[in-house]
Amino acid sequence: MAGINRNAAQILANVVGNKKVGQYHQILISVGELVAHCKPGNFVAISVGGPSSRMVLRRAFAISRTAISPQYGGTIELIVAPHGSGSSWLCGLPEGAQIDIALPLGTAFGIPTTTVNALLVGGGYGSAPLFGLAEVLKERGCRVDMLLGASTAAKIYAPLEGKRSVNSLRIFTEDGSMGETGRITTPIAQLITDLQIDVIYSCGPMAMLKAISQILDGGNVVHQCAVEEAMACGIGICMTCVLPVKDESGKIGNLRSCIDGPVMDGASIEWDLVGQTVVL
Amino acid sequence: MSQLDFSTTLGTAWFSSPIFTASGCAGSGKELAQFFDLRDMGAVVTKSIMTKPRAGRATPRMAETPSGMLNSIGLQGPGIDAFLANDIPWLVEQKARIIVSIAGEAAEEFASLARRLRGVAGISALEVNISCPNVENRGLVFACQLESAQHVIEGVRRTIGGDLPIIAKLSPDVTDIVSIARGVVDAGADGLALINTVLGMVINPNTMRPHLGGRTGGLSGPAIRPIAVRAIYQVHEALPKVPILGMGGVASGADAFEMILAGASGVSVGTASFGNPTAIIKIQDELRAILIDKGFTSMREAIGFAHRPESSVR
Numbered sequence: 001m002a003g004i005n006r007n008a009a010q011i012l013a014n015v016v017g018n019k020k021v022g023q024y025h026q027i028l029i030s031v032g033e034l035v036a037h038c039k040p041g042n043f044v045a046i047s048v049g050g051p052s053s054r055m056v057l058r059r060a061f062a063i064s065r066t067a068i069s070p071q072y073g074g075t076i077e078l079i080v081a082p083h084g085s086g087s088s089w090l091c092g093l094p095e096g097a098q099i100d101i102a103l104p105l106g107t108a109f110g111i112p113t114t115t116v117n118a119l120l121v122g123g124g125y126g127s128a129p130l131f132g133l134a135e136v137l138k139e140r141g142c143r144v145d146m147l148l149g150a151s152t153a154a155k156i157y158a159p160l161e162g163k164r165s166v167n168s169l170r171i172f173t174e175d176g177s178m179g180e181t182g183r184i185t186t187p188i189a190q191l192i193t194d195l196q197i198d199v200i201y202s203c204g205p206m207a208m209l210k211a212i213s214q215i216l217d218g219g220n221v222v223h224q225c226a227v228e229e230a231m232a233c234g235i236g237i238c239m240t241c242v243l244p245v246k247d248e249s250g251k252i253g254n255l256r257s258c259i260d261g262p263v264m265d266g267a268s269i270e271w272d273l274v275g276q277t278v279v280l
Numbered sequence: 281m282s283q284l285d286f287s288t289t290l291g292t293a294w295f296s297s298p299i300f301t302a303s304g305c306a307g308s309g310k311e312l313a314q315f316f317d318l319r320d321m322g323a324v325v326t327k328s329i330m331t332k333p334r335a336g337r338a339t340p341r342m343a344e345t346p347s348g349m350l351n352s353i354g355l356q357g358p359g360i361d362a363f364l365a366n367d368i369p370w371l372v373e374q375k376a377r378i379i380v381s382i383a384g385e386a387a388e389e390f391a392s393l394a395r396r397l398r399g400v401a402g403i404s405a406l407e408v409n410i411s412c413p414n415v416e417n418r419g420l421v422f423a424c425q426l427e428s429a430q431h432v433i434e435g436v437r438r439t440i441g442g443d444l445p446i447i448a449k450l451s452p453d454v455t456d457i458v459s460i461a462r463g464v465v466d467a468g469a470d471g472l473a474l475i476n477t478v479l480g481m482v483i484n485p486n487t488m489r490p491h492l493g494g495r496t497g498g499l500s501g502p503a504i505r506p507i508a509v510r511a512i513y514q515v516h517e518a519l520p521k522v523p524i525l526g527m528g529g530v531a532s533g534a535d536a537f538e539m540i541l542a543g544a545s546g547v548s549v550g551t552a553s554f555g556n557p558t559a560i561i562k563i564q565d566e567l568r569a570i571l572i573d574k575g576f577t578s579m580r581e582a583i584g585f586a587h588r589p590e591s592s593v594r
Contacts, residue, residue, distance in 0.1 A: 004311045010557050047555060054347045056501045056531075056555045102557060232342045232349060233554035236311040239304075239327075239353045240342035244335075254335045254356055259311070275493060278335035 002107065002260050004236050007037035010102045015093050016072045023154045024125060025091040026064075027078045031103065035074025038066045039108030040133035041226055041263040044076070045234030047100040048086035059086040060234045062203070062226065062262070063104065064128040065135075076103070079128035079157055105234050107263040109133050109201055109224050115141040116198035119191060120166070121184060121212060123204020124150045124157070129226060130203055131162035138165050145195055146170070149184025149208070153177035185211045197221055202266070204228075206274065213266040223266030229257045244273035254278055284571055285578040288322065288545050290523045291445030291470035293404040295322040295377055295546065298579055299536065299564040302527045302550030303328050303381035303407055303449070303473075304353065305500075308367035313374060315557040321564060322546060323377035325525075326367065328409040330383050331393060333359035337414060338493030343482040348501030348529070349551060350480050352494035354414045355383055360396050372402040379447070381407035384432070385420065391435035398440055406444050407525075408436050408469070411451035411476035413498045423451040423476070429460055430467040437468030447525055449473035452507050461515045461522070471523040473548070474515060475508045501551040505529030509542045516543020516584050531559065533566020540567075540579070541586040 017028030031038070045058035064077045082088040093099070109129075112118075118137050120130045127148050134144045144165065149172040150156045156171055156178055163169055170187070171179030185208065191197060202212050203226040216223050232238040235258065242254035243261070245268050252270055255261070270278075288298040300322045306312050309324040318324055336356025343350045357363070371378050380403050384390040390408060397403060410422035410432050422428040433448055440446065448469040454460055461472055477498025484491040508528025516524060526544030530536050531552040539547050547567075552559035567579075576582050 004314045006314070008314050010315055055344065056347060056551060057344050057349060058555055100556070230340055230342050232344075232351070233557075235314070235557055237305060237307050238342070238351070238554050239307075239336065239356050240339075240351060242336070242339060242341070242356070253333075275339050277338045277493075280333050280335050 004259055005042065005105050007034070008102060008105055008235065009034060010100065012098050013101050015095055015097045015099060016075060018091070018093060018095055021159070024079050024081045024157060027080055027090065028072070028075050029078065029099070029101065030072045031074050031076050031101070033074060034103060035066050035068060035076060038063050038076055038104045040129050040136055041106070041108040042104035043106050043234070043262060044078070044101050044103040045105060046090060048089045055086050057232045058102070058234055059090065060105070060231050060258070062129040063132065065132040079125050081125055102235060106258055107261055109226070109263050111136055111140060112142065112199065117143045117196050118145070119188070119195065119197045119200045120144060120146040121188070121200060121202040121204070121208070122146070122148045122157070123184060123208040124155045126204030126226070126228070127157045130201065131159065131165060133201055134162070134165040143167055143195070145191070147172065147184050147187070149173070151175065184208065185215065188212060188215050192221055199224065202226070209266060210271040213269065213271055216266065224263055225266040226262040227257045227264055227269070228262070231258050234258050244270040244276070244278050246270055252278055253280065283577060284568060285580070286568060288579060290405055290447060290525060290546055293445050295404070297322040297564055298540065298546040299560055299567065300379065300525065300546055300548045301325050301553065301560065302548035303409060305550035305553055308363070309371055309374070309376060312553065312557060312560070316561050318371070318374050318376035321560050323379050323404055324371060325379040325407055325548060326381055327357060328355055328381040328383035328412065329357055329360055329363045329393065330355055331360055331389055333357065333362065340491060340493055343491050343497065345480070345482065345499065346503060348499055348503030349554070350482055350492060350497035350499055351477070352414050352492040352497035354494060355412055360393055364396065364400065368400060368402065378403050379405045379407050381409050381449070383409040383412055387428070387432045387435045390432045391439045394436045394439040398443060403444060405447055406436070406440065407447045407449055407473055408433060409449045409476070411449050413451065413453070413477055413479045413496065414494055421451055423449070423460060424454055426460055426463045430463050433464045433467040433469050445470040447471040447473050449476055451476045452511050453479050457511050458514050458518045461519060465519060465522050471525060472515060473525040473527065474511045475504070475528045478504050478507060500529065502529040502531055505535060509538055512539055512542040512544050513586065517587060520584060530563065533563050533570050536563050536567045537570050537582070540582045541584070543584040543587065545580070545583055
């Protein structure tokens with residue numbers, strides 16, 4: 001088992017931007033020098049609701065992108081959909097508001113040392129961290145193709161500026177309201193052959209991650225997936241966000257997705273045991 | 281009044297601060313050590329350890345509730361061998377004070393765990409968790425029946441000898457917590473940890489089924505604090521000489537002060553650390569300021585203060 005992200009810190013930070021884009025908010029947070037330690041795949045945990053809140057748990061969000069600007073110094077961008085009371089509170093914050101945030105947390109996407117062909121697959125707002133990842137991969141000289149999918153157009157997160165960092169982008173919606181009609185997983189097998197894909201980076205609903213892992217089962221394509229499990233703390237102490245993972249010796253154990261994840265090797269996750277009782 | 285003796289004792293064990301982690305809410309301290317020095321608080325109460333490695337219950341294991349949360353972890357842990365090989369040496373290296381919490385499926389398991397821990401250097405006390413609600417059946421919540429609670433504590437006492445203080449962790453889900461408390465003290469407990477989580481359930485309106493994988497879970501957080509204060513008050517009133525480690529929804533110095541007034545010698549912080557990794561330090565600083573503001577020169581003077589007649593003066 002891994003340890004907590006060694007760069008993790010808890011700070012008070014200012015919201016320096018909050019822009020509503022479709023059904024989601026792009027929230028920009030000034031985090032100072034910590035930005036240097038924020039890697040694609042890492043997440044943050046934010047205290048929500050203010051001091052008298054009845055919400056006792058932090059909310060976890062993937063870091064979408066990082067930047068350094070003369071005006072705000074180091075900033076991180078989060079993509080937040082106001083679905084629950086915690087995320088709605090966050091989306092309602094004005095610029096200048098101060099938040100209590102812990103970051104960077106969890107594992108990051110592994111970046112290859114050689115130039116590889118990478119396919120990035122994002123479901124819903126799960127695509128958020130993939131654009132920052134795409135930029136890093138492009139800088140390394142990798143070929144980067146991207147698939148985004150959701151049930152409907154409003155749930156697709158695909159910022160215009162993000163499209164510059166990929167060689168190709170295909171969008172799938174189940175209702176056909178944007179891009180191609182159908183599921184995002186349908187073209188993957190063919191794309192692996194056509195584009196000679198070496199590694200798939202994925203982020204989105206667990207069912208999507210599982211489906212990709214099944215497509216890749218037995219092959220040589222590496223699958224780095226960022227998982228989603230309900231977390232109470234985000235820092236490895238509550239043991240609620242566990243997933244059944246097989247180690248190199250074949251032993252299955254429940255690993256914390258906040259510490260040993262969120263980025264995990266898709267081939268090591270025992271997808272059929274997710275939500276089941278694991279017998280050691 | 282700037283001089284404050286903030287130290288406390290639980291049986292023969294001395295601690296520089298009355299603020300502790302709560303078992304099951306801090307692992308073995310490694311993650312919280314990223315945010316503060318573990319020597320800056322009373323002690324790390326480790327997550328209840330069992331004999332064998334344990335995977336715990338199925339997910340979902342968590343549901344947030346108003347001012348609280350339900351958990352259904354089911355005592356996931358590495359087992360005593362890995363715990364003694366990794367966690368204890370690490371904590372000793374950090375110079376943290378350590379209270380080891382143990383759990384078992386039968387009285388014999390508690391006793392055999394106590395045997396493994398008896399000679400281990402660096403441990404200040406043993407918490408005997410006889411009240412975890414996330415087990416297969418209520419019969420395994422030893423603290424719900426007087427006889428089984430006593431049976432566990434007697435076995436641990438016999439095994440451990442007089443070396444380490446034993447703190448029995450009790451459940452609030454009983455008709456009369458005072459009789460259970462008195463029973464485990466008679467059986468050899470030196471102190472009491474009050475309270476474990478309260479058994480609860482959340483039903484998911486979408487699936488229309490219990491939300492947690494384990495169906496029921498333990499309720500923690502500020503929602504249960506008045507229950508904890510009541511339990512501590514009742515037990516301290518009946519057994520004023522028995523030290524109590526109080527816990528249940530403490531999120532501020534004022535909350536910790538309330539438990540001390542009710543009769544707690546020490547206060548554990550659990551769920552608050554989930555929402556704030558440095559909650560323990562914040563609570564400790566706030567408590568120190570409150571005690572000084574109220575004119576106490578020693579934290580121990582405040583223990584059980586709420587029981588004193590209105591006319592009493594310090």
